[in-house]
Amino acid sequence: MAKSITLVGNGKMALALAKGLCHTYEIEVVGRSAEALEKFEKALGNTVRKTLYDSVSIEGKTVILCVKPANLSEIAPLLKGTAETLYSVLAGIPLSALKTVSARRYCRTMPNLAAEVALSMTSLVGDIQTREEALTLFGAIGPTLWLSSEKELDIATALAGSGPAYLALIAEALADGAVREGLKRDDATALVKGLFSGFSELLQTTHPALLKDGVMSPGGTTAAGYGALEAGGVRNGCMEAVRAAHEKAKALK
Secondary structure (H helix, E strand, C coil): CCCEEEEEEECCCHHHHHHHHHCEEEEEECCCHHHHHHHHHHHHHCCEEEHHHHHHHCCCEEEEECCHHHHHHHHHCCCCCCCEEEEECCCCHHHHHHHHCCEEEEEEEEECCHHCCCCCCEEECHHHHHHHHHHHHHHHHCCCCCCHHHHHHHHHHHHHCHHHHHHHHHHHHHHHHHHHCCCHHHHCCCCCHHHHHHHHHHHHHCHHHHHHHHHHCCCCHHHHHHHHHHHCCCEEEEEHHHHHHHHHHHHCC
């Protein structure tokens, strides 16, 4: 019998996790209303155990906390019993604050929306006793990285947790640029999809600087476009995006 995972919350991240985990684990989802839970199950396309907050018990369960960080103080008193392990995907919320929910072991994690296609890059930190289980559990939804401190997890949140939004902006902007130059929107979108898919594979084995140098011939089209990116401050903009997200993660404590 498959092991059960309880997802507390039924938002986008909970759905992404459920899509990645439902083939390996039995899923229980805890939410505010039967209607919201039915909608969640329909979006998942798989049967889940649906539980309302007023009847939930986390006693002995493996729980993934997926509510909004600001809602932790409201939700914690509703979770009766003591979980075996409490995992949290709440950005910026430290392990000390998670102890308002009773559990034997605690672990902070930061997956991203690619969990739904089992390609999330997930960072983790917490009680060392959770390490093996945590890497196995979140390994079902993509690559994992165990970090040595909560400070490092906050930085990882700013990079890999928020990163899909940054890359989405770049993908959209590149397609917009091709459309501006005269390419049909559908064709521009197809090219960007292929670009990102191929590049992600290359990045697994080759340093970004080497990939760049391999494409940029002297006085060529790539060099011209790259110069425009530097002039537009794209490199600094990316670095500042990570800084701003990291500062926000720290401020949520």
